[in-house]
Amino acid sequence: MNSLNDVKNIVINTLQLGEHAAHFDENTFLLGSLAELDSVTVISVITEIEEFYGLKFDDSEINGDVFATLGSLAATVDQKLSQIQ
Template sequence: MTATADPTTGSLAEVTDVVVETLGIQDRAGNLDASTPLFGAMPELDSLAVLELVSALEDRFDIVVGDEEFGGEIFETLGSLAAFVDGKRG
């Protein structure tokens, strides 16, 4: 079963907050939604920023992301990232 991000639960909003804070993109926060592309489309999200973002998500949501879980599909969109976090919280 695949987890989906449900904006009504606040998960998408919380993940968005972490992304905005970690990447320093407060000026664009109002334009972000579940379909916003991340890695490869957002210049601030380079390989180092991915590590910082994962660390921030682990801290915020009290989850652990294993090295084997890193994949491009997780960072495809803000919604896919929120769905991943939802699955980890589970």
């Protein structure tokens, strides 16, 4: 499964980044690079991902490495999805 486009849209919509984020790809840095992404909005992004995919993340599964790039976030979602299929 490749969730990159869906995760990208969730991040853009949740953080209200608008059109300037349309060029985001798997190498786009997130945590520490986007002023809109902080501890509160990380929770919002995770909540939106959980609702979109019907997943549940444990707190221990969420860390800075997961939110390093858009690609690392999508890879985490893909890994989680592969565990339920």
